[in-house]
Amino acid sequence: MSDYNFKVKIIGLLDMLAFKAIVPKRKAILDAGPDKKITGIYGANLLAAKLHPKKQEMKISEITDIPGADAKHYILKGNELAVFRAGQYIAVDLNIGGSVLSRAYTLCSDPLKAKEGVYELAIKRTEDGFASAWILDNWKVGDTVTASGPEGFCYYESLRDEPRVIGVAGGSGITPLLSMARAIASGAEDFDLTILYGSRTEDSIMLKEELDGLVASSDRIKVIYILSEEEKEGYEHGFITAELIKKYAPEGPYSVFMCGPDAMYSFVGKECEKLGLDKKHVRKEATPAPASPAVFPDYPGNIEKEFTLTLKIYGEELKVLMKAQESVLTALDRAGIKANAHCRGGECGFCRTKLLSGEYFIPAQFDKRRMADDEGGYIHPCCTYPLSDMSLLLWHE
Amino acid sequence: MARRYDAVVIGAGNGGLTAAATMAKAGKSVLLLEQHNTPGGFATSFVRGRFEFEPSLHEMCEFGSEQEPASVRELFDELGIKLDWHLVPEAYRMVLLNDPDVKDVTMPFGVEAYTEAVEKAAPGSLPSMKKFLALCSDINDALNYMSSSGGHPDPKVMQKDYANFLKCAPYSTNKVLDVIGMPVKTRKIIEAYWCYMGVDCDHFPFYAYAIMLWKYLTTGGYIPHKRTHSISLALSNRILELGGDIWCSTKATRILMKDGKPCGVRTTHGDVETEHVICDCSPNAVFGDMMDDSELTSAQRRAINAREIGMRGFVVYVGLNKPMEELGLDAYSYFIYDNMDTVDQVKCVNSFEKNHIQASICLNAAIPDCSPPGTTIMSFTTFFGADLWDNIAPEDYVKTKRAVADQIFEDFAKATGVDVRPYIEEIEIATPATLARYTLNPKGAMYAYANSDWDSMLARLMMMKEDEIIPGIRFAGGYGPRVYGYNSTYNCGNMTAKLTLADMKGEV
Numbered sequence: 057m058s059d060y061n062f063k064v065k066i067i068g069l070l071d072m073l074a075f076k077a078i079v080p081k082r083k084a085i086l087d088a089g090p091d092k093k094i095t096g097i098y099g100a101n102l103l104a105a106k107l108h109p110k111k112q113e114m115k116i117s118e119i120t121d122i123p124g125a126d127a128k129h130y131i132l133k134g135n136e137l138a139v140f141r142a143g144q145y146i147a148v149d150l151n152i153g154g155s156v157l158s159r160a161y162t163l164c165s166d167p168l169k170a171k172e173g174v175y176e177l178a179i180k181r182t183e184d185g186f187a188s189a190w191i192l193d194n195w196k197v198g199d200t201v202t203a204s205g206p207e208g209f210c211y212y213e214s215l216r217d218e219p220r221v222i223g224v225a226g227g228s229g230i231t232p233l234l235s236m237a238r239a240i241a242s243g244a245e246d247f248d249l250t251i252l253y254g255s256r257t258e259d260s261i262m263l264k265e266e267l268d269g270l271v272a273s274s275d276r277i278k279v280i281y282i283l284s285e286e287e288k289e290g291y292e293h294g295f296i297t298a299e300l301i302k303k304y305a306p307e308g309p310y311s312v313f314m315c316g317p318d319a320m321y322s323f324v325g326k327e328c329e330k331l332g333l334d335k336k337h338v339r340k341e342a343t344p345a346p347a348s349p350a351v352f353p354d355y356p357g358n359i360e361k362e363f364t365l366t367l368k369i370y371g372e373e374l375k376v377l378m379k380a381q382e383s384v385l386t387a388l389d390r391a392g393i394k395a396n397a398h399c400r401g402g403e404c405g406f407c408r409t410k411l412l413s414g415e416y417f418i419p420a421q422f423d424k425r426r427m428a429d430d431e432g433g434y435i436h437p438c439c440t441y442p443l444s445d446m447s448l449l450l451w452h453e
Numbered sequence: 454m455a456r457r458y459d460a461v462v463i464g465a466g467n468g469g470l471t472a473a474a475t476m477a478k479a480g481k482s483v484l485l486l487e488q489h490n491t492p493g494g495f496a497t498s499f500v501r502g503r504f505e506f507e508p509s510l511h512e513m514c515e516f517g518s519e520q521e522p523a524s525v526r527e528l529f530d531e532l533g534i535k536l537d538w539h540l541v542p543e544a545y546r547m548v549l550l551n552d553p554d555v556k557d558v559t560m561p562f563g564v565e566a567y568t569e570a571v572e573k574a575a576p577g578s579l580p581s582m583k584k585f586l587a588l589c590s591d592i593n594d595a596l597n598y599m600s601s602s603g604g605h606p607d608p609k610v611m612q613k614d615y616a617n618f619l620k621c622a623p624y625s626t627n628k629v630l631d632v633i634g635m636p637v638k639t640r641k642i643i644e645a646y647w648c649y650m651g652v653d654c655d656h657f658p659f660y661a662y663a664i665m666l667w668k669y670l671t672t673g674g675y676i677p678h679k680r681t682h683s684i685s686l687a688l689s690n691r692i693l694e695l696g697g698d699i700w701c702s703t704k705a706t707r708i709l710m711k712d713g714k715p716c717g718v719r720t721t722h723g724d725v726e727t728e729h730v731i732c733d734c735s736p737n738a739v740f741g742d743m744m745d746d747s748e749l750t751s752a753q754r755r756a757i758n759a760r761e762i763g764m765r766g767f768v769v770y771v772g773l774n775k776p777m778e779e780l781g782l783d784a785y786s787y788f789i790y791d792n793m794d795t796v797d798q799v800k801c802v803n804s805f806e807k808n809h810i811q812a813s814i815c816l817n818a819a820i821p822d823c824s825p826p827g828t829t830i831m832s833f834t835t836f837f838g839a840d841l842w843d844n845i846a847p848e849d850y851v852k853t854k855r856a857v858a859d860q861i862f863e864d865f866a867k868a869t870g871v872d873v874r875p876y877i878e879e880i881e882i883a884t885p886a887t888l889a890r891y892t893l894n895p896k897g898a899m900y901a902y903a904n905s906d907w908d909s910m911l912a913r914l915m916m917m918k919e920d921e922i923i924p925g926i927r928f929a930g931g932y933g934p935r936v937y938g939y940n941s942t943y944n945c946g947n948m949t950a951k952l953t954l955a956d957m958k959g960e961v
Contacts, residue, residue, distance in 0.1 A: 057591050057594065057614055057615065057616070057617060058587035058588075058590060058591050058617070059587075060584055060587040060588065060591075060617065061616075061617075062584070062587075062588055062591075062617045062620055062621055062629075062632075062633070063620055063632075064620065064621070064624055064628065064629070064632050068616070068620050071619065071620035071621070071623065071624075072612070072616075072619050072620065074623035074624070075619045075620070075622050075623050077623065078622070078623055078911065078912050078915060079912065079915050079916060081907055081912075082907050082908065082912045082916060083916070083919070085759055085907050085908075086755065086756040086759045086760075087752065087755060087756070087759075088755070088759060089754070089755035089756060089757065089758040089759025089760075090755065090758045090759075091751050091754050091755050091758070092754065092758060093741065093746050093754070094736075094737055094740045094741030094746075094749070094754055094757045094758060095737060095741040095742065095895075096734075096735050096737035096738030096739075096741050096742050096893070096895045097741075097742065097895065098762075098840065098843065098895050098896045099840050099842065099843020099844065099896070100765065100840070100842045100843060100884075100885040100886050100888075100889045100896045100897040101886075101889045101893070101895065101896070101897070102843075103842060103843070103845060103847065103850070103886040103889070104886040104887070104889040104890035104897070106847050107847055107850060107886060107890070108890050138847070139847045139848050139850070141851065167848075168848070171848060209501065213855075213880060214855065215855060215858060215859065215862075215874065215877060215880055216877045216878070216879070216880045334774060334878075335502065335503065335774065335878055336774045336876070336877070336878035370700055370703070370722040370723070371456055371698070396490055396702060403500075405490075405491075405499075405500070406490055408490060408491055410693070424500055425500075426498050426499075426500060426505055426679075426680070426682050427498075427505055427679040427680070427682075427683070428498075428679040428680070428682055428683035428686045428687075429686070432683070432686040432687070432690060433690070434686070449693070449699075451490060451700065451701040451702040451703070452702050453490075453702045453721075
């Protein structure tokens with residue numbers, strides 16, 4: 057002990073008595089607590105549940121064909137749907153012939169309509185779109201749809217993005233930008249948006265009527281249509297190049313939001329570089345990982361192979377078939393296992409899973425894992441393709 | 454038939470992870486339950502664009518160097534956790550926006566260097582600093598003796614060898630600093646860490662403040678190279694290696710009771726049998742939401758309802774597209790307050806407008822390569838006392854949190870001359886609702902139950918037996934006897950597991 061003789065009361069002994077009082081004092085306070093039902097759920101917890109419900113149920117109230125594409129527009133209604141930020145998606149649960157899966161679809165409605173219990177989706181039949189084809193052929197008015205809460209990071213944030221935005225869309229990539237345009241028109245968002253929308257031909261432009269209506273309703277929204285396979289008056293022709301962006305870009309700084317297929321990202325991304333735009337000023341909507349790894353030039357496996365996937369799930373063990381040509385998540389879907397999955401593009405991390413053994417391939421552009429996960433043996437099954445038999449410790453909601 | 458475990462741990466936060474690892478290492482069968490899809494609780498990370506953010510740790514206390522390890526490093530060594538660590542470069546830089554006595558001070562680690570810096574910033578500090586540091590050292594010795602005594606210190610030894618501790622322990626920080634005659638300016642500099650506790654210095658016990666400052670000065674502050682996610686990952690991998698089970702994405706919904714004792718836990722993935730439950734979650738959740746009200750006595754209800762839920766967290770994370778040097782940043786840890794009247798400041802966190810408190814971190818100052826070349830990672834933390842977020846309508850949520858974040862940037866710019874806003878490439882804003890979402894803490898608390906005078910660590914440790922209101926259910930983590938903070942919760946998980954192991958021995 058130091059040679060300093062500390063005391064608060066003139067007689068230090070009284071401080072010792074105060075020490076002895078610590079326990080009786082606490083006992084008395086505990087004893088005087090309110091005798092009511094205990095709860096761990098308060099306002100902030102309820103707000104969290106409203107903003108981020110794990111599941112939401114809704115009914116399909118209207119289905120219309122979207123001219124210009126093999127696509128449909130769905131109006132979904134629910135009692136209490138979570139508010140979202142224009143550009144976010146929901147992952148809808150599907151059960152297709154025994155496969156249990158979910159697919160992320162960007163909400164294309166005005167976020168304010170969520171308050172009235174309305175979400176809208178525009179879904180296009182895609183080439184390898186096992187799920188989109190099933191939805192287009194099977195969803196009927198009156199059906200119940202179960203989906204996740206709103207997810208994803210492709211939204212406007214005034215603390216980060218410039219107040220003037222160039223939206224670059226290809227095909228069904230228009231959906232987040234449509235939602236943003238609707239949000240601007242309704243006052244839910246506050247920025248200027250110029251959409252450069254690439255389509256093959258005039259006839260294949262999705263949702264043109266809605267977009268034109270929004271342009272007419274607000275001088276903060278502009279849409280320029282670019283046709284790659286047609287030259288027509290009133291339309292730009294060709295691809296979305298640096299010159300084209302420059303032609304429609306505002307004076308001063310602006311942010312670019314790209315929404316479309318990966319091929320468009322690599323092309324437009326390079327064009328943005330030519331314009332001197334840095335990473336802060338170029339954002340893109342996440343894309344799902346491709347169905348097959350064969351599209352990656354550095355894929356080292358043999359696409360014909362089949363493997364065994366061994367799963368440890370909450371004390372049970374299960375072996376299922378896994379094909380080299382599909383992601384690990386697809387193998388789980390096919391086996392009818394309700395795996396955690398939202399974005400299916402490596403970004404959200406919801407499917408993060410402990411690998412017990414096995415070799416795999418993760419394409420670099422989809423490897424968005426945390427730094428420690430690689431060495432620590434964790435993978436995102438949505439963008440992991442098997443190269444051997446594998447064993448996983450699987451967790452799911 | 455339900456699976457049987459020697460112990461079930463509810464919640465894979467810091468306390469839950471070390472509790473489960475300790476049980477597994479002792480050869481017991483253990484199941485660790487976690488409602489989130491990833492173990493870790495607050496000790497995690499998240500990726501946005503090309504940045505991986507540290508959600509919560511500013512600097513681990515009681516860690517120490519490889520040569521001179523302190524308790525947490527020793528615990529990690531014992532559990533077989535090997536990671537790369539960085540010593541943070543300074544104790545803190547504190548900038549006060551509107552204080553008549555102190556404007557801007559930067560304080561180093563190390564008792565001597567710190568004392569010199571205090572004297573330089575506030576000449577005339579030395580006499581009271583000498584007394585203060587003597588008390589710090591005495592308190593450190595006393596607490597070391599108390600923990601080595603296994604919770605049964607000899608009162609005679611305490612009175613003889615640790616009298617200073619006994620005499621100052623009942624009093625608040627401000628009270629003791631008054632008694633030792635510390636000048637106002639000196640006090641304002643040394644109380645800078647108060648926001649790590651979220652309790653003002655009229656209500657924060659002196660011994661607790663003194664031991665925290667002493668530990669930081671003598672053992673420094675540390676952070677892991679790959680964010681705290683790497684700690685949680687290493688601990689969970691170790692638990693699996695040792696034969697423990699981990700069930701994530703699994704919520705414990707009910708403690709199953711028989712004859713007044715736990716006999717199992719109901720989860721969203723089925724029932725498991727156990728007689729020992731270690732909870733790394735709030736007693737509110739366990740006794741309020743996992744048990745029937747009828748299973749509790751009035752006294753038990755009152756004892757839980759009397760506890761005060763601590764500060765609710767709010768953090769802004771940014772990835773900046775400029776290196777810290779170009780931004781003009783040099784320090785790692787920034788405490789920015791309106792003033793250093795902590796009693797006044799605690800009142801201000803009950804309001805959106807008056808809150809000008811932040812503890813901000815420039816991660817690259819400790820880990821230069823934590824983000825890609827030419828970029829910087831920063832986080833800005835504040836907290837709220839009142840339930841300000843309870844009545845925010847979901848449609849107003851984004852603009853509310855954005856306005857708070859903007860005020861934080863404004864205050865930071867005012868304090869340091871550095872406005873980070875033009876350089877934000879990625880941003881994420883965590884509110885009490887975000888913390889509630891990921892950790893299920895009541896009210897989005899980041900500091901569990903308030904560590905205030907009557908309910909401080911010492912009082913909780915002295916009443917550990919009584920606080921185990923149902924035998925067989927113990928609390929690790931911030932709600933437990935060692936209160937919140939990284940060092941406390943890791944140590945608490947280990948201690949709680951050891952107590953549970955002792956219970957098991959008693960049964961044989």
